[in-house]
Amino acid sequence: MTNPLLAAWNTPFDTPPFSSIRPEHYEPAIRHAMEEGRERIQAIAGNEESPTFENTIEALEHSSPLLDRATALLFNLNECDTNEQLQQIAMEMSPLLARYSNEIYMDARLFDRVASLYDQRESLSLDAEQQTLLERTYRAFVKHGARLGEEEKKAFARCSEELATLTQLFNQHVLADTNEYVLHLTRKESLKGLPSRVVEMARDEARSRGLKGWVVTLHGPSYIPFMTYAESRPLRRMLYQAYNNRGHRGNDNDNNATIFRIVELRLEMARLLGYDDYASYVLSDKMAGDVATVRAFMKRLKEASLPAAKADLQEVQDYARRQGADFSIQKYDFSYYSELLRKEKYDFDSELLRPYFPLEKVRQGIFDLYHRLYGLSFVETTDVESYHPEAKVYKVTDGERWMGLLYLDMHPRASKRGGAWMTEFRGQHREGDRDVRPLIQVVCNFSRPVGHQPALLSFGEVETFMHEMGHAMHGMLSDVRYESLSGTNVLRDFVEMPSQVMENWCYEPEFLNSFARHYQTGETIPTEYVEKIRRSQNYLSGWLCLRQLNLGNTDLAFHTLHEMPKQRDAALFEHQAMTDLLPPMGNTVTAFTHIFAGGYAAGYYGYKWAEALDADIFSHFKAHGIFDSETAARFRRDILSRGGSEHPSTLYRRFMGRDPNPDALIERSGFKK
Numbered sequence: 001m002t003n004p005l006l007a008a009w010n011t012p013f014d015t016p017p018f019s020s021i022r023p024e025h026y027e028p029a030i031r032h033a034m035e036e037g038r039e040r041i042q043a044i045a046g047n048e049e050s051p052t053f054e055n056t057i058e059a060l061e062h063s064s065p066l067l068d069r070a071t072a073l074l075f076n077l078n079e080c081d082t083n084e085q086l087q088q089i090a091m092e093m094s095p096l097l098a099r100y101s102n103e104i105y106m107d108a109r110l111f112d113r114v115a116s117l118y119d120q121r122e123s124l125s126l127d128a129e130q131q132t133l134l135e136r137t138y139r140a141f142v143k144h145g146a147r148l149g150e151e152e153k154k155a156f157a158r159c160s161e162e163l164a165t166l167t168q169l170f171n172q173h174v175l176a177d178t179n180e181y182v183l184h185l186t187r188k189e190s191l192k193g194l195p196s197r198v199v200e201m202a203r204d205e206a207r208s209r210g211l212k213g214w215v216v217t218l219h220g221p222s223y224i225p226f227m228t229y230a231e232s233r234p235l236r237r238m239l240y241q242a243y244n245n246r247g248h249r250g251n252d253n254d255n256n257a258t259i260f261r262i263v264e265l266r267l268e269m270a271r272l273l274g275y276d277d278y279a280s281y282v283l284s285d286k287m288a289g290d291v292a293t294v295r296a297f298m299k300r301l302k303e304a305s306l307p308a309a310k311a312d313l314q315e316v317q318d319y320a321r322r323q324g325a326d327f328s329i330q331k332y333d334f335s336y337y338s339e340l341l342r343k344e345k346y347d348f349d350s351e352l353l354r355p356y357f358p359l360e361k362v363r364q365g366i367f368d369l370y371h372r373l374y375g376l377s378f379v380e381t382t383d384v385e386s387y388h389p390e391a392k393v394y395k396v397t398d399g400e401r402w403m404g405l406l407y408l409d410m411h412p413r414a415s416k417r418g419g420a421w422m423t424e425f426r427g428q429h430r431e432g433d434r435d436v437r438p439l440i441q442v443v444c445n446f447s448r449p450v451g452h453q454p455a456l457l458s459f460g461e462v463e464t465f466m467h468e469m470g471h472a473m474h475g476m477l478s479d480v481r482y483e484s485l486s487g488t489n490v491l492r493d494f495v496e497m498p499s500q501v502m503e504n505w506c507y508e509p510e511f512l513n514s515f516a517r518h519y520q521t522g523e524t525i526p527t528e529y530v531e532k533i534r535r536s537q538n539y540l541s542g543w544l545c546l547r548q549l550n551l552g553n554t555d556l557a558f559h560t561l562h563e564m565p566k567q568r569d570a571a572l573f574e575h576q577a578m579t580d581l582l583p584p585m586g587n588t589v590t591a592f593t594h595i596f597a598g599g600y601a602a603g604y605y606g607y608k609w610a611e612a613l614d615a616d617i618f619s620h621f622k623a624h625g626i627f628d629s630e631t632a633a634r635f636r637r638d639i640l641s642r643g644g645s646e647h648p649s650t651l652y653r654r655f656m657g658r659d660p661n662p663d664a665l666i667e668r669s670g671f672k673k
Helices: 025-043 053-061 065-080 084-105 107-121 128-143 150-180 196-208 220-229 233-243 256-272 278-283 289-324 333-345 349-358 359-374 458-476 497-507 525-534 543-560 570-577 606-624 628-637 649-654 663-668
Strands: 183-185 214-216 374-382 392-398 401-409 420-425 429-431 434-437 439-445
Touching: 025 053, 025 065, 025 084, 025 107, 053 107, 053 128, 065 420, 065 439, 084 150, 107 128, 150 256, 183 233, 196 214, 196 220, 220 233, 220 333, 220 429, 233 333, 256 278, 256 543, 256 570, 278 289, 278 543, 289 333, 289 543, 289 606, 289 663, 333 663, 349 525, 359 374, 359 458, 359 628, 392 663, 401 458, 420 458, 439 458, 458 497, 497 525, 497 606, 543 570, 543 606, 606 628, 606 649, 628 649
Parallel strands: 401 439
Antiparallel strands: 183 214, 374 392, 392 401, 420 439, 429 434
């Protein structure tokens, strides 16, 4: 039988035939594709003709199409619809793929060709995109050990192969610990304070497990409302400890040893390449450039936000005491009392907003926004096969032009990791005169329908949806030549800007009024609700900013180590790195997939870095009108369509006409009085 991963796909838009692809197809397909890739690589390295951009750099870019296709499917599905077989295959294939990559980057003949072109780059008459591809290719070789001696190359390769396995293992542990924990409640008084929707959701979860009563899990739509509304302090504490000790329970899913081995291997790789620490290695080709710049940026934000964070905490503590709390609030109290305070301070009950945010209306509102800004249209199609019944597929067009496909997968399940993310099964690129359009995937863990109610989103989920769609449209509107430079393939501390800038529309009345309607009555969201959203925009902004800075500092603490600590307790190490205003309880780091399994190592600061850029850019939109067609057209042309084909600083200056103004974030957050 023909392996569908190696065959031509006779499908609409050359989309994956998911129902034909079984787990057992991946290993033979990937092994075959690697052998095919090796033959192409050897042909490039052994080419007797003088190196040219076309026969070396472009040839490398196009050297492994089958492998790229198979691995995109394997690793994307392993995140959103996994099983034990897929997890095992991903674990086994990861070190083999790392070895394949090392073979390429450590091939001396290949590097000689790349280096000779890099040395001549000023005289090759390359356009900006070609210049970027050449520079990125050269940097990739250098940063993967091409200039090392033979023994050092072996050590670097050993580290990278082991890392590939450990990052997969880290992810699997977090998913397993998340799925294993269940808070089974049988007494109705345990549910006091919970909105009826949340109670019904817990009942549905219990029924699905064949249990009586109610079940709360560690998945976001279950965990977050319980921590926000449940009156039972002991139960909040119990759930908080379970969530914040994922990967830290001393069981088979414990991530402590895994974390320190990952950090140790990263440090060894950085040292082999002449860097003091792993962060210096990572930051050498990011916008920030070096550790000192990142620390200075975060120090400035901390100085601006820390007084506000302390004031936020004191205000919540004072409120709790007024409500009869005869204790100092703890971390498992904060969401509960801060939500009650929000109601008092702004006359704002977050749950009252949900009926105005049914998922389908929110989705259509976002689609309409992109139509208004960029002329895009979204039509659900059943002609294209999806990987799961819950994942819907939309054909995206720009007038008569087909722009790509969008897969939307909105709700949690045991086979999907937590959080929300955008990725792609295929990135935009050109093959000769053919513009190959992208296959974009947005995966979330939003509240499910409950009883006769549709899925009603919280305002936070609306923001998350806008964020991920910002990533998606960065990929969808890409218009470059090379796939490795398309869409979101930009420097890590720039990638969050297009997604975060879209969150700003959530606070604009004109946008909210365009789609936010009560799911039963059709009534537009009341003006006073919109005003409450706007007035409360900076509620707890200091506290939330400090939280993000703490995560960034934890990331830096691990990745600026110059030697490994004697006491290898990840939670203790995290607590020492943080400016924690409440006593530590549990930890974040043993489930911190962003930095130990998700590509943000020494880069988590990038969320705040990009937020400074997005605040500056949205101020430009505000000045010209949030739906101004000319501003949107320039944002699309100068930033979204260009992907990583030029340096972000160049793209930014082209759109804004100047360098970023970091004060915009401080002002928007309300820290600047």
